[in-house]
Amino acid sequence: MLTISLTHYVVLSALLFSIGLFGVFTKRNAVAVLICIELMLNAVNINLVAFSKYITPTDFTGQIFSIFVITVAAAEVGVGLAIIIAIYRNRLNVDLDNFDWLKW
Amino acid sequence: MLVEFAMMHAWLVPLLPALAFLVIVFLTRPFEKLSAVVAVGAMAISCVIASFAAYGIFTNHEYAEKPLVYAAKWLSLGVPGVTDNLLVQVGVQLDPVSAMMMFMVSFIATFIFLYSVGYMEGDPGYSVFFSYLSLFGASMLLLVISSNLLQMFIAWELVGLCSYLLIGFYTHKISAREAAKKAFVTCRVADFGLLLGLLALQITFGTLNLVELGEKIHHFEEYTTMGMLTLIAVLVFIGPIGKSGQFPLHVWLPDAMEGPTPVSALIHAATMVVAGVYLVGRTMFLFHEVESAMQLVAVTGAFTALFAATIALTQREIKRILAYSTVSQLGYMMLALGVGSLTASMFHLWTHAFFKALMFLAAGSVLHALHHKADVWEMGGLIKKMPITGWTFVIGGLAIAGIPPFAGFWSKDEILVSTLAEGHYVLFAMAAFTAFLTAFYMWRMIFLAFFGDEKPENHPHESPWTMTVPLIVLAVGAIGAGWLGTPWHNLWAEWIYFGHPHHAAANYGAMLLSIVLAGGGIYLAYTMYLKDAQKKRARRMAEWFGPVYRMLYNKYYIDELYLWFNHALVDGAARLFYLFDIYVVDGIVNGIGALTKSSGDGLRVFQTGRLQNYALIFFLGVLAVAVLVTFTGPSAFSLVLGGVK
Numbered sequence: 027m028l029t030i031s032l033t034h035y036v037v038l039s040a041l042l043f044s045i046g047l048f049g050v051f052t053k054r055n056a057v058a059v060l061i062c063i064e065l066m067l068n069a070v071n072i073n074l075v076a077f078s079k080y081i082t083p084t085d086f087t088g089q090i091f092s093i094f095v096i097t098v099a100a101a102e103v104g105v106g107l108a109i110i111i112a113i114y115r116n117r118l119n120v121d122l123d124n125f126d127w128l129k130w
Numbered sequence: 131m132l133v134e135f136a137m138m139h140a141w142l143v144p145l146l147p148a149l150a151f152l153v154i155v156f157l158t159r160p161f162e163k164l165s166a167v168v169a170v171g172a173m174a175i176s177c178v179i180a181s182f183a184a185y186g187i188f189t190n191h192e193y194a195e196k197p198l199v200y201a202a203k204w205l206s207l208g209v210p211g212v213t214d215n216l217l218v219q220v221g222v223q224l225d226p227v228s229a230m231m232m233f234m235v236s237f238i239a240t241f242i243f244l245y246s247v248g249y250m251e252g253d254p255g256y257s258v259f260f261s262y263l264s265l266f267g268a269s270m271l272l273l274v275i276s277s278n279l280l281q282m283f284i285a286w287e288l289v290g291l292c293s294y295l296l297i298g299f300y301t302h303k304i305s306a307r308e309a310a311k312k313a314f315v316t317c318r319v320a321d322f323g324l325l326l327g328l329l330a331l332q333i334t335f336g337t338l339n340l341v342e343l344g345e346k347i348h349h350f351e352e353y354t355t356m357g358m359l360t361l362i363a364v365l366v367f368i369g370p371i372g373k374s375g376q377f378p379l380h381v382w383l384p385d386a387m388e389g390p391t392p393v394s395a396l397i398h399a400a401t402m403v404v405a406g407v408y409l410v411g412r413t414m415f416l417f418h419e420v421e422s423a424m425q426l427v428a429v430t431g432a433f434t435a436l437f438a439a440t441i442a443l444t445q446r447e448i449k450r451i452l453a454y455s456t457v458s459q460l461g462y463m464m465l466a467l468g469v470g471s472l473t474a475s476m477f478h479l480w481t482h483a484f485f486k487a488l489m490f491l492a493a494g495s496v497l498h499a500l501h502h503k504a505d506v507w508e509m510g511g512l513i514k515k516m517p518i519t520g521w522t523f524v525i526g527g528l529a530i531a532g533i534p535p536f537a538g539f540w541s542k543d544e545i546l547v548s549t550l551a552e553g554h555y556v557l558f559a560m561a562a563f564t565a566f567l568t569a570f571y572m573w574r575m576i577f578l579a580f581f582g583d584e585k586p587e588n589h590p591h592e593s594p595w596t597m598t599v600p601l602i603v604l605a606v607g608a609i610g611a612g613w614l615g616t617p618w619h620n621l622w623a624e625w626i627y628f629g630h631p632h633h634a635a636a637n638y639g640a641m642l643l644s645i646v647l648a649g650g651g652i653y654l655a656y657t658m659y660l661k662d663a664q665k666k667r668a669r670r671m672a673e674w675f676g677p678v679y680r681m682l683y684n685k686y687y688i689d690e691l692y693l694w695f696n697h698a699l700v701d702g703a704a705r706l707f708y709l710f711d712i713y714v715v716d717g718i719v720n721g722i723g724a725l726t727k728s729s730g731d732g733l734r735v736f737q738t739g740r741l742q743n744y745a746l747i748f749f750l751g752v753l754a755v756a757v758l759v760t761f762t763g764p765s766a767f768s769l770v771l772g773g774v775k
Contacts, residue, residue, distance in 0.1 A: 047749065050742065050745055051742055051745065051746050051749075052742075059742075122740070122741065122742060123740070125739075125740070125741065126738060126739030126740050127739060128737075128739040128741075129737060129738060129739030
């Protein structure tokens with residue numbers, strides 16, 4: 027009988043985080059990068075909830091914290107999408123390779 | 131009443147010319163005649179006050195023993211009781227020496243100012259000239275009456291400044307500008323020694339007041355050692371070497387003749403250049419204690435006297451000959467101080483002021499008439515057209531050669547006798563030989579310029595009264611100024627002396643010797659330059675002694691030596707430092723710049739502007755920290771965070 031332990035959650039979270047990270051580094055499309063950031067944030071949420079359940083089952087600090095993360099992530103996506111739309115209106119594409127204006 | 135007032139207000143004597151300077155500079159500069167009146171008037175009033183003050187001093191013998199001093203606090207430094215309180219005073223010290231100097235300076239200055247009224251006629255800088263002259267008069271009189279050495283040093287520098295301004299008065303002449311610079315720099319070199327000496331005096335004895343210093347140095351063993359005192363005396367003596375044109379810093383004085391002639395007469399013959407002699411005379415209490423310093427003074431003086439006299443033998447320009455004779459006579463004064471006779475030194479200073487100012491003014495009158503043709507070989511027979519100038523010059527010549535009863539005879543005789551009485555036979559021989567040379571070169575000049583055949587290309591004319599009146603007055607001085615100190619009734623020695631009054635008894639042998647030497651010199655000049663109309667013998671002499679003649683004519687190549695020294699050492703060092711500056715200093719500065727620039731170039735490639743690259747680097751950084759914490763434990767991590775436990 028396979029019982030689901032903390033390790034499983036942590037491994038899942040690590041995998042999810044790594045996939046998100048990889049996407050952030052490699053995706054050309056800005057919208058895809060935003061989606062990958064969401065993946066990473068959710069990996070963190072899983073971590074928070076899992077540790078809360080297994081280590082301090084009586085407190086709900088982890089769960090409460092992850093609600094905060096979701097709220098902030100929603101706001102962040104809102105701002106991020108607004109920026110991407112603004113860039114798109116300017117340039118008619120959202121390819122990150124073109125966005126190297128922060129150079130010297 | 132008046133005498134009382136003058137004695138208590140002797141500070142007015144330098145103040146009035148100083149005010150005249152300010153008035154001319156700020157108010158009357160556009161009005162030339164008014165400026166001249168202000169300058170001459172202020173000096174004349176000073177002269178009157180000085181005369182009354184001198185009268186007061188010379189009628190009360192107390193002041194010869196105990197000088198009349200009054201001083202006010204100028205400033206004090208230091209915390210009382212904690213550090214030594216440095217009190218600096220300004221004050222007046224009247225005794226026979228300073229009263230004599232004050233009278234002499236203001237008297238001669240008055241007549242030279244008057245002479246300048248005519249001499250400077252038509253000069254574009256007329257008012258400026260009188261303002262400088264007034265400033266000089268003020269500074270010199272301040273120097274003379276100073277009650278402490280610091281005040282004296284300030285005045286000493288001020289007269290140096292005026293000398294610079296007046297030598298370079300003809301700013302359009304390059305030679306005048308160069309001469310002014312040379313005079314200033316040479317004197318500065320010497321003043322540095324004097325300043326060090328004064329500092330050492332202040333540090334050792336805690337005061338610069340002449341009276342206090344005199345008392346303290348008398349018991350110098352309580353304060354310092356003999357070696358230190360010798361050092362101080364030598365340092366103090368360096369100042370007079372420069373100011374009074376003693377060897378080897380005499381080079382500036384002949385060049386100073388580039389200035390207008392009244393300046394040469396006033397500053398570079400009668401007053402400023404004797405400031406050095408006066409300073410040594412004032413600090414006689416210091417030199418008196420140090421036997422070796424006295425010998426240095428005596429030897430420097432005697433050597434300078436002889437040295438300058440030999441140069442004067444071959445010079446051609448009238449003012450240059452007079453300049454070397456001034457150097458030579460200053461050497462006499464130093465010699466007299468060195469053998470311990472303040473009396474003889476001050477006496478010669480007094481008579482010299484009259485006859486040398488006279489001769490310079492007469493020379494100026496000649497230059498004025500000949501439109502600044504200065505070579506004596508191109509003059510001749512001037513006495514017929516310029517009788518007053520000519521005969522007063524002859525009187526000056528007789529006085530400096532030492533023919534009785536003219537002034538120079540008595541003072542020179544006093545010096546010779548004092549030297550002999552102290553047993554300095556070598557110095558006596560040098561001084562006596564110098565007397566012979568002096569008579570010779572002076573009369574060479576007089577015979578060439580004033581007698582003999584007239585030169586048709588010259589059209590001389592006698593000068594206006596403002597120039598001839600001072601000549602006549604000074605000629606009277608050149609005749610009679612020496613009668614104060616005849617060996618039979620030496621009024622001078624009763625008043626001006628160091629320690630206790632003494633003077634050598636009449637030494638008829640020395641007197642006869644100096645008359646014979648002077649007469650011989652004049653006769654030799656007569657046979658060579660007047661009787662021999664073609665000057666054949668003079669030319670033959672110059673040919674026979676070719677190398678010697680050239681060496682003397684070129685002033686022993688001292689100027690060239692200094693120039694070479696300047697080139698080799700100063701310029702050489704400058705070149706070395708230039709290389710250091712170019713390669714080391716600039717190298718460091720440029721190197722730092724280049725390092726910054728190249729490191730910036732290297733680091734620039736990391737800034738791609740792509741967010742994803744930045745994120746990757748960020749991630750790698752976090753990873754590195756995580757690895758570090760994993761493998762070395764949290765302490766290293768806390769180290770990274772700045773010591774958080």
